[in-house]
Amino acid sequence: MSLNRRSFLSLTAIAATLTAAAACSGGSDSSSTSAGADSTGAAASDGALVRDPDADLVIWADEKKANSLRAAATAWGQAQGITVAVQTVANELQSTFITANQAGNGPDVVMGAHDWIGNLVQNSSISPVTLSEAAKANIAQVGLNAVAYDGQTYAVPYAVETLALFVNKGLTSVTAPATIEELVAAGQAAGTDAVLSLPVGEAGDAYHMQPLYTSGGGYLFGKNADGSLNPQDLGVGAEGSLAAAAKIGELGAAGVLRTSITGDNAISLFTEGKAPYLVSGPWALADVVKAGIDYEITRIPGFEGMSEAHPFAGVNAFYVASKGKNAAFAQTFVTDVLKDTTITRAMFDLNQLPPVQKDLAEELRVSNPDMVTFATLASDNADPMPSIPEMSEIWSPLGKAEANIVGGSDPVSTMTSAGEQIKAAIAG
Incomplete structure (x- = not known):
């Protein structure tokens, strides 16, 4: 979603909010220019995606994830005595997969964001997966929660992202503000152009605003007795x-x-020393490190006397196609992803993403402490992004309402109107 998130999850739902502000998600993926590629990653000349006919197991992913997986998947296949093709889908991965799966010429496995689950289940595009008790015990709870839908597990999680607070220690000594009010006071004392670099934009950014929204008491959907989300209990517009x-x-x-x-511009404001605090995710790390800033990463504080701030967690996962040609191979592969750290560590070395595996996080604690910090914050403070299809109706109205409120519009009437708009869209 915009330059800051392009390297991680392309989450369709967010696209509705951030398309106007430069975004991504619920069906669009990645950064290459062609719709399809062969098993080596080369773009198909006619732009059409064709399942590799010679492979026993076919996996579709966006460019970064495909490139990080290919060698490990090939090695796994060789150990099994089968051939594996990892194909790059450059654009609209989710919708391309649904269409191909329905036609019977899609992959056996597809890699995508956890908030695809509702749409994929609704389209009968994926099959449930079974995780061993050992695998479950080794996965952060946020990862397990993210891939559960209607009481079943529909994907194998392997990486997670969330938002955190970056602190420029050269501009402020308050490196772990307990409240937003403390952050504001410290930021004002720094005397920089901005107190807090948090993307809002004219069109709104409900993803980055979620920590403040939740701390103030806002919620998106209520829950049913079984813990599932209830789209009829809409929190936008509620007290x-x-x-x-x-x-x-x-x-x-x-x-x-x-x-x-x-x-x-949010990350550059921080890296150029124009703001002591930045709300961003692991996609900001490379720029922050390159800038040579003495930084700290910590949780985002909430408002004094109100609730804790809970950003979204986005989980990357492997899905098994419902109409794949080799379902048995697919099920074996996705469960083997979590059998140990062989595959996930190889992927991390090529495309660094915060892990959900506890043992992998422990391996990385010394060499990649920032990624482990993000994984811990996701586990401790974040809520999985709602994966029900109705979530797509929330992003744009809520983000725009928040932007208008930041710009001076009446908070009550603006938020109430957004809730009414969302309710009408869900009902329609």
Whole structure:
């Protein structure tokens, strides 16, 4: 989603919010220019994706994930005595997969974001998977929660992302503010151009605003007795969201939140020393490290006297296609992903993403402490992004409402109107 998230999860749902602000998700994926590629990653000349007819197991993924998986998957196949093809799908991976699967010429396995699950189940595109008790015990709970839907496990998780607070230790000594109010005071004392670099944008950014929304008391969907999300219990427009809107409005009036800060400039404001604090994710690490900043990564604080801040967790996962030609191989492969760290470590070395495997996190604790920090924050503070199809109706109205409130619109009427718009869209 915008330059800052392109390297990680392309989550369709967020696209609705951030398309206007530069975004991604619920069906579109990745960064290459062709719709298809052969098993070596070369783009198909006619732009059409064709399942490799010579492979026993075919896996589809976006460019970065395909490149990180190919060698490990090939080695796994050789050990099994089968051939494996990892094909790159450059654009619209989710929708391309659904269409190909329905036609019977799709892959056996597809890699994607966990918030695809609702749509994939609705389209009968994936099969449940079975994780051993040992595998479950070794996966962070946020990863298990993310791939559960309607009481079943529908994917094998392997990496997670969330938002955190980056602190420039050269600009402030308050490296772990306990509250937003403490952060604001420290940021103002720093005397920089901005207090907090958090993407808002004119069109809104509900993904990055989620920690503040939840701390103020807002929620998106209520839960049924079994813990599943209830799309009829909409939190946008409810009392908690109005309280959150009021606090967001206060930050806007104080200039702490600004619509001029977007996904395109938020990281650079921080790396150029124009803000002591940044709300971003692991995709910001490379730029922060390159800038030579003495930094700290910590949890995002909540408002004083209110709830804790809970950003979204996005989980990358392997799905088994419902109409794949080799379902047995597919099931074996995805469960072997978590049997040990052989495959996931090989993938991490080529495309660094915070792991959900506890033993892999332990392996990386010394060599990649920042990635382990993000994995821990995701496990301790984040909520899996809702994977029900109705979530797609929330991003744009909620993000726009928050941006308007930051810009000075009345918090109560603006948030109430957003809730009414979302309810109508869900009902329709």
